[in-house]
Amino acid sequence: MEKEMQSNFIHNIIDKDLEEGTYGNKVHTRFPPEPNGYLHIGHAKSICLNFGTAKKYNGKCNLRYDDTNPIKEDIEYVNSIEEDVKWLGFKWEERLWASDYFDTMYEAAMELIKKNKAYVCQLNSEEIKKYRGTLKEAGKDSPYRNNSVDQNLRDFEKMRIGEYDDGKAVLRAKIDMSSPNMNMRDPIIYRVAHSEHHNTGDKWCIYPMYDFAHPIEDAIEGITHSVCTLEFEDHRPLYDWVLREVGFWPNPPKQIEFARLNITNTVMSKRLLKGLVDDGVVDGWSDPRMPTIAGLRRRGYTPESIRTFCDDIGVAKANSTVDIAQLEACVRDDLKDKVEAKNVVTNPIKVIITNYPIDQIEMCEVENNRNVPKLGNREVPFGRELWVDGDDFMEIPAKKYFRLFPGNEVRLKGAYFIKCEDVTKYQDGTIKELLCTYDPETKSGSGFNGRKVKGTIHFVEASTAVKIKIREYDYLMVKNNEGEYILNENSLNTIDGYSEPSIDDIKSNERLQFFRKGYYICDEKSSTEDEKVFNSIVGLKSSWKK
RNA sequence: UGGGGUAUCGCCAAGUGGUAAGGCAUUGGAUUCUGAUUCCAUGAUGCGCAGGUUCGAAUCCUGCUACCCUAGCCA
Numbered sequence: 001m002e003k004e005m006q007s008n009f010i011h012n013i014i015d016k017d018l019e020e021g022t023y024g025n026k027v028h029t030r031f032p033p034e035p036n037g038y039l040h041i042g043h044a045k046s047i048c049l050n051f052g053t054a055k056k057y058n059g060k061c062n063l064r065y066d067d068t069n070p071i072k073e074d075i076e077y078v079n080s081i082e083e084d085v086k087w088l089g090f091k092w093e094e095r096l097w098a099s100d101y102f103d104t105m106y107e108a109a110m111e112l113i114k115k116n117k118a119y120v121c122q123l124n125s126e127e128i129k130k131y132r133g134t135l136k137e138a139g140k141d142s143p144y145r146n147n148s149v150d151q152n153l154r155d156f157e158k159m160r161i162g163e164y165d166d167g168k169a170v171l172r173a174k175i176d177m178s179s180p181n182m183n184m185r186d187p188i189i190y191r192v193a194h195s196e197h198h199n200t201g202d203k204w205c206i207y208p209m210y211d212f213a214h215p216i217e218d219a220i221e222g223i224t225h226s227v228c229t230l231e232f233e234d235h236r237p238l239y240d241w242v243l244r245e246v247g248f249w250p251n252p253p254k255q256i257e258f259a260r261l262n263i264t265n266t267v268m269s270k271r272l273l274k275g276l277v278d279d280g281v282v283d284g285w286s287d288p289r290m291p292t293i294a295g296l297r298r299r300g301y302t303p304e305s306i307r308t309f310c311d312d313i314g315v316a317k318a319n320s321t322v323d324i325a326q327l328e329a330c331v332r333d334d335l336k337d338k339v340e341a342k343n344v345v346t347n348p349i350k351v352i353i354t355n356y357p358i359d360q361i362e363m364c365e366v367e368n369n370r371n372v373p374k375l376g377n378r379e380v381p382f383g384r385e386l387w388v389d390g391d392d393f394m395e396i397p398a399k400k401y402f403r404l405f406p407g408n409e410v411r412l413k414g415a416y417f418i419k420c421e422d423v424t425k426y427q428d429g430t431i432k433e434l435l436c437t438y439d440p441e442t443k444s445g446s447g448f449n450g451r452k453v454k455g456t457i458h459f460v461e462a463s464t465a466v467k468i469k470i471r472e473y474d475y476l477m478v479k480n481n482e483g484e485y486i487l488n489e490n491s492l493n494t495i496d497g498y499s500e501p502s503i504d505d506i507k508s509n510e511r512l513q514f515f516r517k518g519y520y521i522c523d524e525k526s527s528t529e530d531e532k533v534f535n536s537i538v539g540l541k542s543s544w545k546k
Numbered sequence: 547u548g549g550g551g552u553a554u555c556g557c558c559a560a561g562u563g564g565u566a567a568g569g570c571a572u573u574g575g576a577u578u579c580u581g582a583u584u585c586c587a588u589g590a591u592g593c594g595c596a597g598g599u600u601c602g603a604a605u606c607c608u609g610c611u612a613c614c615c616u617a618g619c620c621a
Binding site: 007012033034125129182183188192207209210230235236264320321322329330343367369400403414444453455457 | 547548549550551552553558560568571578579582583584613614615616617618619620
């Protein structure tokens with residue numbers, strides 16, 4: 001069955017906690033997305049980590065929406081999030097909303113005020129910024145910092161009942177304005193936002209900030225190990241401060257940070273991805289060019305391949321950028337022995353078998369994958385007119401090129417030897433068709449061994465071929481010389497291709513079909529539900545070029 | 547260094563004082579009716595740099611260097 005998750009430094013921490021009995025024998029993690037966009041491959045890493053870790057230790061993992069900012073969130077995303085997590089193969093212990101804890105958070109805030117550990121500050125945002133100081137200079141105390149507890153209680157109540165407009169007052173933790181850690185310079189823990197919340201409606205017009213809410217959410221749910229990304233390292237002292245002051249101490253959840261995923265030539269910023277969607281550059285979040293889980297799914301990635309990828313790349317604290325080839329290797333590896341091959345040609349070149357009867361079609365048996373007998377054979381039609389792949393013909397052959405070229409004979413996979421006798425061209429000099437002859441003696445399976453041929457290429461019979469609209473999949477965005485991400489024009493090119501007729505899904509489906517050399521083509525339905533992702537044998541060849 | 551992190555093969559990454567795992571990529575070779583698949587082989591006297599401790603250091607100490615994060619009423 002599935003092999004156990006590779007262990008990482010987080011597991012070492014958990015092992016130690018288990019040994020020392022910090023949380024008894026309990027391991028409880030959580031995956032806390034903010035519902036403000038679709039999940040992408042970077043989230044997949046977090047999902048695999050959190051759910052995988054829980055599974056490894058027979059613990060639990062919650063799916064929790066971090067919906068503390070009604071202005072930025074949209075409930076329309078929750079369905080996609082749940083679908084993606086399920087599709088990846090994980091089950092959550094509970095599906096929860098941070099907003100369900102608003103009461104508790106409010107009480108916690110009141111408690112801080114009463115302990116004189118929080119105060120209402122009416123500086124405006126610019127003033128607050130100014131008072132905060134800089135990285136190298138200490139900040140200075142807000143004039144509201146020493147207001148009495150009673151005054152703060154009254155002001156906070158005024159915030160709560162809506163007497164302040166947005167931005168006119170905030171609740172701040174009273175910590176240390178001269179702390180070298182900016183997060184500890186009296187961080188804002190509650191702000192006013194007269195905005196309806198999808199869950200709590202208009203009950204609140206004050207909402208907790210992440211730094212205040214998150215530790216409380218974790219503590220309420222009994223999370224033991226709260227895994228997040230590196231940029232929150234500086235927030236950990238605040239995370240711990242909240243837990244301590246609010247009374248979730250000792251044995252508070254432990255925040256552990258790891259490096260977020262970067263992949264070469266792949267944009268992982270939600271902001272940029274959302275921009276592409278909003279600007280109509282792509283067909284929504286599930287456009288196959290997107291690095292979203294939905295996009296990968298539609299592109300033909302399997303959940304297994306993504307899980308394997310996440311496990312293979314490991315978890316560490318060093319910033320790194322994984323080569324996209326590593327992801328691709330995972331799909332190929334997963335697909336190769338569970339998927340039927342399909343002949344697909346791109347940049348098609350017409351081949352006429354001049355000595356083959358007009359209007360005759362015969363069926364040829366082709367082995368899907370000799371190393372995977374269970375995939376069996378399939379039948380492909382052969383006739384007088386064929387398409388072969390543009391890469392399989394060179395008018396002037398390169399060195400060591402042993403595919404088709406004038407005067408050369410090759411085997412058509414599953415069919416006959418053919419020899420290129422002539423090349424006809426259009427007026428503009430481009431190739432019209434290759435005039436070839438076939439040798440009836442050489443049919444596959446006939447046992448012919450009169451002579452050998454160095455190359456074998458694949459083909460698609462022209463009269464039964466299905467023209468498929470595929471877009472060459474390249475990476476949607478690449479970095480230019482200035483290090484900025486720009487749209488890669490190639491990614492938007494539509495190229496023509498022909499395929500075996502049996503790909504009904506492709507034929508009947510107008511959805512985008514993606515094909516990248518070296519991979520496979522598929523569509524969402526066939527790849528994910530029927531598990532019939534099509535390997536394009538074209539793509540499996542490697543280049544003969546240096 | 548204001549503070550917090552990270553540095554191990556081209557790219558990820560194990561390693562936690564005992565003499566450098568694994569994956570991807572690469573390059574050879576074998577088999578092959580797809581230059582695919584499969585199989586086999588392939589790489590660090592070396593772990594950012596310089597010193598030190600030790601019988602022994604990627605792992606401990608000292609000092610450097612590079613890169614990342616951090617001054618949202620975002621998460």
